[in-house]
Amino acid sequence: MKNKEIIRSFRLAVSLLELHDENPFKIRTYSNAVANLERVDVPLESLQISDLEHLEGIGKSIASKIFELNQTGSFPELDALLAATPPGVVDMLRIKGIGPKKIRVIWKELGVETAEDLLQACENNQIAALKGFGSKTQETIKNGLLYSESSKGKVHYATVEKYSNELVSFLQTNLQTNLVAVAGEVRRRLEIIETMLFIAAPPDPLQVPVLLQQRPELQFDEVKSGPFVWRGQETQTGVRVEVKIVAADSFYNALFQYTGAAAHLNSLYNDTDCLLQLVNQQKFASEEEIYQQAGLPYIQPELREGRQEIAWARENQLPDLITDEDLQGILHNHTTYSDGAHTLATMATYCRDQGYHYLGICDHSKAAFYANGLVEHRVKEQHREIDELNQKMSPFRIFKGIEADILADGSLDYNDDVLRTFDFVVASIHSNLKMEEKKATERLLGAIQNPFTTILGHPTGRLLLQREGYPIDYKTVIDACAFYKVIVEINANPWRLDLDWRWVDYALSQGVLLSINPDAHSTGGYHDMHYGVQVARKGGLTKEMTFNAWPLEKVTNYFEERRIKALAEVK
């Protein structure tokens, strides 16, 4: 069992223990164990019970539970807790804004055991009438339910990327043709995927369902399928799968038609004709040929959303999109100083060995107590270690950064004397996420105006498919970043991808630089940068405007100049 799955099981156990009103100290122990397990960087399944017991926060009891999880996929106490809880109540734990205590009340007092009943209870005002509840809590629950309902069957792009490539290879190999490709949302690199769509031109259409039947993870939906379309579901993720079967000479027409969003296909490429009409008129031997026929340069799939790519193409102004290989360094990363899994030295070495030239360490600041945020003397300690490593690892460079919490009033949680010791500062909101647009925007503006703020971190705090970000006035925030020369982060974590790519072109139009930051909490986290690049490309981001695609020297100078300017301002 992977560490992540083990941790997930214990997290569930924590919630269930809370739900069943168990001893709070026992709950705290489990919860501590989760926090400690997150920092373990060896596979837990490789450890014996005696090794497990030596881990911090893990005693005899939890050690044997971890061991049993590995053997059987569960442990008796978890099974017992699950058996004592209706599945619908377990699902309710996912709703943001209410926790186990409130769920317990709803379950016990009202006998609500499913999401449907819960929604009904909200509609009937039964929730608001409960002791300790009110109309706002009821509204929160209702919104949470509707949000999770709307998230059903949807997954993050990162969840399907590898799988969809594998399925293409599988079909190509077994159909003995190269004419199989990913289309649709996945090819356009949308951050959320509802359907994995494939186009295949097999020698014999009947081969496709036969082959797909060999895949145990795929469930066939006979009713929705036809002779030239296979529809079903990938059962691990619940995401829909669709394979369109076409003749070889229609392959590129189909690929084109099922890649672009409707708005792209319906766009006029001259004064009278749209791309869809064009592609219905004749057969093409490549997508390049289609655009050529339309008198346009080739448009990358991720841009085909029907926004302004046609206008760009018509003026020959298509951006030269950023690539994974363009990135020179990795900014905004955590270490064991705060809530990361790997030490500073490990994070630095791995970064260098991946071929990058610089690393920005941005552990949590002191207000983030829950994440072991750095109080002032630990900042100094970290800076000493960075100095030492920089000596050893030169010309590779570690920048002293911090992810400073933006407090409720828009100020940062260190004073200027501390802020001045960093090479750069990523300012992010982590607390009080429930805000009106005006308050959230003003809070961000406060941070943007701080002369020490270098980068604005995950601007909306959203967690895709889990919670919406706080609402912000994007234009005002981006305009302020332009005015105060603050770089905007594209947080590359597949759950965040925040700044949303739909605002990248506006930021660029205002001259705002963007930085693709993984927010890595382990060395593996660096690889999330790939997802950041994907959405950045959708937004039209170029190498020139990607801050961490700049070479080391240029980045060093930028930080230095900004710091000097900040020091002059606060004097």
Added chain:
DNA sequence: GCCGTTTTCGGCCCGACTGTTTTCAGTCG
């Protein structure tokens, strides 16, 4: 349930906010 002893019991991480209260419990990060 874990830990660290004043070493087999007793104590056990925060701070802010919200929504509900009318002094505080629940939730979040």
